[in-house]
Amino acid sequence: xxxxxxxxxxxxQKVIDTALACLRRGGVVVFPSDTAYGLLADATNLQAxxxxxxxxxxxxxxxxxxxxxxxxxLRELVxxxxxxxxxxxxxxxxxxxxxxxxxxxxVSAIESQTGSLGVRxxxxxxxxxxxxxxxxxxxxxxxxxSGSAPRYRIDTFVRRFxxxxxxxxxxxxxxxxxxxxxxxxxxxxTGEKLQIIRQGDWQPASSKTYLSRSPGATxxxxxxxxxxxxxxxxxxxxVFLVSGALGAGKTVFAQGVGEAVGVDNVVSPTFTxxxxxxxxxxxxxxxxxxxxxxxRHHDELEHLGIKAALQPHHLLVFEWGxxxxxxxxxxxxxxxxxxxxxxxxxxxxxxxxSVSCRL
Amino acid sequence: MKILxxxxxxxxxxSAVVEGRRILSNVLYSQIELHRPWGGIYxxxxxxxxxxxxxxxxxxxxxxxxxxxxxxxxxMGEIGAVAVTQGPGLAVALxxxxxxxxxLAQTYAKPVIAVNHLAGHLYSCFAQNRNGKPDxxxxxPYLGLIVSGGHTELVVMRDELKYEVVGQTRDDAAGExxxxxxxxMGLGYPGGPVIERLADSxxxxxxxxxxxxxxxxxxxxxxxxxxxxAFYYFVKEMPASEKNRRxxxxxxxxxxxxFTVLIKKTQLALRRTKLTRLAVGGGVIxxxxxxxxxxxxxxxxxxxxxxxxxxxxxxxxxxxGIAAGCLARHSRFVTDPAALxxxxxxxx
Numbered sequence: 001x002x003x004x005x006x007x008x009x010x011x012x013q014k015v016i017d018t019a020l021a022c023l024r025r026g027g028v029v030v031f032p033s034d035t036a037y038g039l040l041a042d043a044t045n046l047q048a049x050x051x052x053x054x055x056x057x058x059x060x061x062x063x064x065x066x067x068x069x070x071x072x073x074l075r076e077l078v079x080x081x082x083x084x085x086x087x088x089x090x091x092x093x094x095x096x097x098x099x100x101x102x103x104x105x106x107v108s109a110i111e112s113q114t115g116s117l118g119v120r121x122x123x124x125x126x127x128x129x130x131x132x133x134x135x136x137x138x139x140x141x142x143x144x145x146s147g148s149a150p151r152y153r154i155d156t157f158v159r160r161f162x163x164x165x166x167x168x169x170x171x172x173x174x175x176x177x178x179x180x181x182x183x184x185x186x187x188x189x190t191g192e193k194l195q196i197i198r199q200g201d202w203q204p205a206s207s208k209t210y211l212s213r214s215p216g217a218t219x220x221x222x223x224x225x226x227x228x229x230x231x232x233x234x235x236x237x238x239v240f241l242v243s244g245a246l247g248a249g250k251t252v253f254a255q256g257v258g259e260a261v262g263v264d265n266v267v268s269p270t271f272t273x274x275x276x277x278x279x280x281x282x283x284x285x286x287x288x289x290x291x292x293x294x295x296r297h298h299d300e301l302e303h304l305g306i307k308a309a310l311q312p313h314h315l316l317v318f319e320w321g322x323x324x325x326x327x328x329x330x331x332x333x334x335x336x337x338x339x340x341x342x343x344x345x346x347x348x349x350x351x352x353x354s355v356s357c358r359l
Numbered sequence: 360m361k362i363l364x365x366x367x368x369x370x371x372x373x374s375a376v377v378e379g380r381r382i383l384s385n386v387l388y389s390q391i392e393l394h395r396p397w398g399g400i401y402x403x404x405x406x407x408x409x410x411x412x413x414x415x416x417x418x419x420x421x422x423x424x425x426x427x428x429x430x431x432x433x434x435m436g437e438i439g440a441v442a443v444t445q446g447p448g449l450a451v452a453l454x455x456x457x458x459x460x461x462x463l464a465q466t467y468a469k470p471v472i473a474v475n476h477l478a479g480h481l482y483s484c485f486a487q488n489r490n491g492k493p494d495x496x497x498x499x500p501y502l503g504l505i506v507s508g509g510h511t512e513l514v515v516m517r518d519e520l521k522y523e524v525v526g527q528t529r530d531d532a533a534g535e536x537x538x539x540x541x542x543x544m545g546l547g548y549p550g551g552p553v554i555e556r557l558a559d560s561x562x563x564x565x566x567x568x569x570x571x572x573x574x575x576x577x578x579x580x581x582x583x584x585x586x587x588x589a590f591y592y593f594v595k596e597m598p599a600s601e602k603n604r605r606x607x608x609x610x611x612x613x614x615x616x617x618f619t620v621l622i623k624k625t626q627l628a629l630r631r632t633k634l635t636r637l638a639v640g641g642g643v644i645x646x647x648x649x650x651x652x653x654x655x656x657x658x659x660x661x662x663x664x665x666x667x668x669x670x671x672x673x674x675x676x677x678x679x680g681i682a683a684g685c686l687a688r689h690s691r692f693v694t695d696p697a698a699l700x701x702x703x704x705x706x707x
Contacts, residue, residue: 246587246591249584251531251584268530268532270539271508272448272449272452304451348589348592
């Protein structure tokens with residue numbers, strides 16, 4: 001019987017404490033992450049890594065990336081030169097795995113044969129807190145056997161294994177079903193040129209960063225961003241996925257998008273989940289503004305009328321876009337033009353807007 | 360004329376029978392219990408729940424409003440018109456109410472009245488019980504304030520049909536701001552009542568003096584997103600133990616910031632419009648402390664003040680019926696009910 005604890009907001013520190021104790025004993029912990037459920041083990045503990053590879057049936061020589069808690073830990077594990085640093089600053093923290101020359105601080109079995117190591121500095125507070133408090137890098141491999149699909153829910157998954165396998169898992173932290181997102185995009189920075197090893201949901205190639213020092217500036221950035229996409233709306237909808245903490249300025253951004261097509265009365269749709277606006281614009285006929293703040297369960301996304309809204313000449317803005325992980329495939333089927341916008345606090349007035357779109 | 364009213368604009372499935380301003384029945388199938396585990400309106404559940412419950416809720420409204428133990432046909436025989444909320448609200452939820460209203464109207468050959476949900480909140484202030492109490496007459500014009508989870512609007516009500524929005528929120532509604540502050544502190548949904556309790560417990564002190572957004576702006580617009588940001592920043596770096604210890608004071612101060620803006624803007628609107636009657640509706644006015652503030656304001660400005668009964672502060676269908684009664688008096692029926700469609704961002 002595997003020990004399982006359920007995650008709820010109120011006792012997250014207790015969950016972390018339990019996981020820490022298990023990791024210190026060299027145990028393997030099934031833990032939610034930014035992509036799927038992950039298998040966490042101390043990347044500096046040979047026994048722990050062995051247990052992990054036994055569970056995964058991982059062929060020898062296939063590297064495993066690690067979670068780090070911050071830039072400091074990242075630099076302790078891998079070598080970063082100035083040009084790599086510039087690239088990293090654009091990508092991290094984010095849904096990427098970055099491969100860099102290892103400083104040989106971790107168990108060699110998880111490094112590549114050429115001595116490089118995949119590191120992940122993600123935006124997922126629970127993992128960040130756990131790694132920080134543990135003080136050592138933790139393995140960041142998904143909770144599946146080698147060659148099978150990643151796991152987005154844990155209850156059925158665990159019970160499926162033979163007891164011998166189950167015995168290798170020290171603890172399962174159950175956070176319920178996770179949004180279905182593709183694995184991280186893996187980027188190799190060890191060569192002359194940046195190389196994408198595995199394509200996840202995000203693509204760094206066309207990303208741009210803007211700084212905004214006022215709501216007015218955020219709106220202006222939004223307006224500028226929208227324009228070039230409007231012409232492409234004749235073949236499919238234009239969809240902005242806007243993420244960021246509470247109060248970062250997601251609604252302000254949506255207001256800018258609205259103003260770009262002549263809608264000047266956009267307000268927060270949090271309470272009603274979505275607002276539609278008829279648009280008088282040569283290229284756009286409708287603006288639909290969603291707020292997924294209250295949506296927790298991906299089943300429910302089907303009933304919001306999203307599919308019906310994904311039509312040519314429609315402009316859509318989603319707040320808390322990352323919760324729409326499941327929607328990505330829906331967007332693609334409707335030939336949507338996707339633009340990701342992440343708004344981060346820099347200080348009280350300044351915001352960093354990271355904009356990327358799939359090519 | 361008795362009106363059967365339906366409201367499914369957000370998370371309440373509601374139906375009522377009213378005659379004039381008299382409420383003969385008012386049935387809510389509150390979905391709050393259903394929503395709480397997810398911390399907010401849960402849209403698909405809301406739609407499904409509306410669909411599952413609407414018929415039963417309407418039947419109950421008729422049973423209580425025109426008498427139980429009779430066939431639906433007999434009950435509908437006493438009804439003069441069917442009123443329904445057209446917007447603003449969640450499109451998929453509004454659709455359920457509109458579809459039901461259309462079907463009823465067609466089956467029993469009744470006219471349809473399309474009502475703006477916000478007008479409903481204003482008319483909730485003028486509701487009477489079954490016996491017609493309180494029996495004050497309507498004396499337009501009024502200054503109306505709607506303050507709820509989805510809306511913060513100042514409205515001049517010239518007469519039964521003519522409204523003019525003189526101020527509204529540029530971003531978040533007041534109730535939404537309170538909900539989000541509660542959520543930031545790890546409290547459940549709805550956040551308003553919890554904040555009220557905690558603020559009561561510390562005597563509504565304002566230790567932290569959060570910013571009062573738009574207070575110095577000369578217009579009547581509201582904005583609460585800046586306050587939300589300030590609050591987020593203030594508690595972000597705070598250790599959990601300290602956050603818990605300071606919880607009542609933090610939320611009391613937050614509530615004071617929101618309420619001060621509501622009161623000051625209303626005061627400005629009263630002075631600008633020179634109106635002498637004030638009606639405040641919407642879920643946030645359930646807060647007793649805010650009611651005290653408005654009473655103070657009314658005394659200070661020498662105006663008459665109207666609130667809804669606490670049971671009519673949240674979304675309900677009785678208020679839709681009362682607003683519909685005014686439209687009916689002016690024969691404002693929907694000319695082509697089959698073509699009636701929801702308008703999610705319907706303005707007053």
